[in-house]
Amino acid sequence: MKFILNGKSVTFDGEPDTPLLWVIREHQHLTGTKFGCGIGACGACTVHVDGEAVRSCSYPLALVQGRQVTTIEGLSEERSHPVQQAWIQEEVPQCGYCQSGMIMAVSAVMARKPLPPESQVYREITNLCRCATYYRIRKAIHRLYQTQGDAS
Ligand code: FES
Numbered sequence: 001m002k003f004i005l006n007g008k009s010v011t012f013d014g015e016p017d018t019p020l021l022w023v024i025r026e027h028q029h030l031t032g033t034k035f036g037c038g039i040g041a042c043g044a045c046t047v048h049v050d051g052e053a054v055r056s057c058s059y060p061l062a063l064v065q066g067r068q069v070t071t072i073e074g075l076s077e078e079r080s081h082p083v084q085q086a087w088i089q090e091e092v093p094q095c096g097y098c099q100s101g102m103i104m105a106v107s108a109v110m111a112r113k114p115l116p117p118e119s120q121v122y123r124e125i126t127n128l129c130r131c132a133t134y135y136r137i138r139k140a141i142h143r144l145y146q147t148q149g150d151a152s
């Protein structure tokens with residue numbers, strides 16, 4: 001199987017039902033994407049496939065054939081993406097384990113045109129944070145809406 005990972009062509013000769021997360025972490029050695037629950041429930045493993053957020057622990061590689069995959073490492077140069085900047089400004093992370101998944105989930109929603117209402121973002125982001133940084137996540141999303149315009 002071939003796909004594009006953070007702008008580079010990747011070939012993987014394993015089983016087509018291999019979870020995308022395993023290829024990202026164990027084959028490509030990109031460890032920013034985390035393993036949490038392994039059953040698609042927590043969102044720690046969130047990456048983009050053709051711009052859509054997917055939970056890579058439960059996403060078979062067969063589905064990424066010929067597609068564009070982006071991980072936290074490929075989201076921006078030097079953490080310059082607006083979501084990363086909002087996270088830094090609001091000092092969102094505590095232990096940090098869930099945060100690359102959070103940022104990938106939020107950045108997929110924020111890339112939509114038109115931008116969905118702010119309240120919809122809170123409903124759609126179902127990622128879990130064991131450090132309960134939800135209040136700061138909301139502040140960071142609100143900051144993004146103040147700078148990018150609220151479509152609600
Ligand atoms: S590790 Fe994939 S959703 Fe939890």
Ligand code: FES
Pocket residue numbers: 093094095096097098099128129130131132133
């Ligand atoms: S910051 Fe620790 S799990 Fe979210």
